[in-house]
Amino acid sequence: MRKKIYLIALICFAIDVISKIIFSRFNEEIVLIPNFFSIYYIRNTGAAFSFFANKAFLLAVIGAIALIVMDKYFIKDIKGKGFIFYGVLVGGILGNLIERVLFLSVTDFLKFNILGYNFPIFNLADVFICLGAVLLIISMFGGVKNGNNS
Numbered sequence: 001m002r003k004k005i006y007l008i009a010l011i012c013f014a015i016d017v018i019s020k021i022i023f024s025r026f027n028e029e030i031v032l033i034p035n036f037f038s039i040y041y042i043r044n045t046g047a048a049f050s051f052f053a054n055k056a057f058l059l060a061v062i063g064a065i066a067l068i069v070m071d072k073y074f075i076k077d078i079k080g081k082g083f084i085f086y087g088v089l090v091g092g093i094l095g096n097l098i099e100r101v102l103f104l105s106v107t108d109f110l111k112f113n114i115l116g117y118n119f120p121i122f123n124l125a126d127v128f129i130c131l132g133a134v135l136l137i138i139s140m141f142g143g144v145k146n147g148n149n150s
Helices: 002-023 056-077 082-103 124-140
Strands: 030-033 037-044 106-114
Touching: 002 082, 002 106, 002 124, 056 082, 082 106, 082 124, 106 124
Parallel strands: none
Antiparallel strands: 030 037, 037 106
16 A cells, blocks of 8 residues: 555656646746636745745645655555545655755745735645545545545
């Protein structure tokens, strides 16, 4: 199962890196859906919502520790299709971790305006981390079994 997890992580990591390379070349905002979604390249020295701004080393250490602890203690508890979500989570963590180590910041480019609120700009690694974590938690604590909600 470990090989499958790392293959999924590698695929997610590659998707993240390629997207960051592509969108880092844009110098101006590209509006895709007016008043809702655009591509807007920035460098983020912090974490989500710019928490821990200019603390790249601390964030890199936290990411590395998270990967080590997850690999040592949580991987054995993965059941069923949970390995997919675990791989997605690991790929996202790696995407931001490597960039923080190399550049002391991460590339963000997904910009949403939701009901007049400019949501903090983020990247695909952030999506992989959030999606992987939520789905992994749901799968670890049972989720829906046999298509039956009762």
